[in-house]
Amino acid sequence: MLLSLINNSIQDHSKQKYASQPLIRPYMQLSPQHKELLDDALERSGQRTTKQREHIFSLLLEKRDHPTADEIYARAREGMPSISLATVYNCLETLTDTSLIRQVNFEREPTRYCPNLTQHAHFYCRESGEIVDIELSEKLISELMATLPEGFSAQHIDIAYDGKCGECHD
Amino acid sequence: MLLSLINNSIQDHSKQKYASQPLIRPYMQLSPQHKELLDDALERSGQRTTKQREHIFSLLLEKRDHPTADEIYARAREGMPSISLATVYNCLETLTDTSLIRQVNFEREPTRYCPNLTQHAHFYCRESGEIVDIELSEKLISELMATLPEGFSAQHIDIAYDGKCGECHD
DNA sequence: TTTTCTATTTAGAATTATTCTAAGTAGGCT
DNA sequence: AGCCTACTTAGAATAATTCTAAATAGAAAA
Numbered sequence: 290m291l292l293s294l295i296n297n298s299i300q301d302h303s304k305q306k307y308a309s310q311p312l313i314r315p316y317m318q319l320s321p322q323h324k325e326l327l328d329d330a331l332e333r334s335g336q337r338t339t340k341q342r343e344h345i346f347s348l349l350l351e352k353r354d355h356p357t358a359d360e361i362y363a364r365a366r367e368g369m370p371s372i373s374l375a376t377v378y379n380c381l382e383t384l385t386d387t388s389l390i391r392q393v394n395f396e397r398e399p400t401r402y403c404p405n406l407t408q409h410a411h412f413y414c415r416e417s418g419e420i421v422d423i424e425l426s427e428k429l430i431s432e433l434m435a436t437l438p439e440g441f442s443a444q445h446i447d448i449a450y451d452g453k454c455g456e457c458h459d
Numbered sequence: 460m461l462l463s464l465i466n467n468s469i470q471d472h473s474k475q476k477y478a479s480q481p482l483i484r485p486y487m488q489l490s491p492q493h494k495e496l497l498d499d500a501l502e503r504s505g506q507r508t509t510k511q512r513e514h515i516f517s518l519l520l521e522k523r524d525h526p527t528a529d530e531i532y533a534r535a536r537e538g539m540p541s542i543s544l545a546t547v548y549n550c551l552e553t554l555t556d557t558s559l560i561r562q563v564n565f566e567r568e569p570t571r572y573c574p575n576l577t578q579h580a581h582f583y584c585r586e587s588g589e590i591v592d593i594e595l596s597e598k599l600i601s602e603l604m605a606t607l608p609e610g611f612s613a614q615h616i617d618i619a620y621d622g623k624c625g626e627c628h629d
Numbered sequence: 630t631t632t633t634c635t636a637t638t639t640a641g642a643a644t645t646a647t648t649c650t651a652a653g654t655a656g657g658c659t
Numbered sequence: 660a661g662c663c664t665a666c667t668t669a670g671a672a673t674a675a676t677t678c679t680a681a682a683t684a685g686a687a688a689a
Contacts, residue, residue, distance in 0.1 A: 339638085375641090375678090399676090436593060441591075441623070445622070448603070542667085545670090549666080567646095568646095569645090
């Protein structure tokens, strides 16, 4: 299971036709587990699984950084040159709405996308621009919830640190 | 001291000239304490105190919600009809840079401005749109800091809850 | 299979918050 | 009084995102 997730990013070109066309990066390297996850989530909300949605989802799972829509668009075109930016936005919206990925915002910078669905915060390094996931303990989350006034209930807490990451320290 | 802050919002029209013009809301209701705070902060960073900057600052202190630039622009024009939106943006930037106010962002919505400089989180009510300051204990802040990996240091933590506020609960 | 029907994709226009530009203004300093 | 620079102003420019309308795809019906 763990292995299959890691192998996500390793491609098998062996089944491709002998290329008379220049070799392009094939799309859809989704593991069966992730494919099922995607299909189920889309079906549950009455939407179709499309090549574009699979492609975008697989890109996000493969390279686990926090790309913007533009960056995803650039990566997506490598394996699917005809995809449009509007479709990238549409797919990202669909994946977000079906809780397969989440959006991450820093100040008013372009929205970034993240396939890590565990409760976690983000650390933004001002030096390198790097964004790092910070796991949060259940205890900390419940303390944060307990801080709310009587009668308030939160569906979500968004926590963003900014400063200097380990790499960028003297 | 506390009284003078509260009285901020109460206007004294008595010193105005007998109006041959329609009476407009005068600007600059800054208490001496806040005036000094503003003057000092601006002077320290080599900038001037202007009518516009005083006006914007006083508006933010007077009504302690979390207005957007547009809302501030609308309020500002009541007492200063000739002010421009660009100036509102400029003033807000200056006040932010001199740490007299802070910016608050939710998702990619328009930036909001907040004169509360204590360490606090924001609660955004999806029902009423209300934004409420949530005070955070020192203990909680240091626990959040302690959660960071070795070698990381944060200048700032941005915490935004969203859900239903007390008013909007059944 | 062929047809039908609706969801999806696409290109490009539109929107919107914010920043930039260049010209005018104000007010402290010689 | 005149100069100098910071500030304000109106409007143009920018950039991320959403909208629009036409083309496409692929599931379901016939």
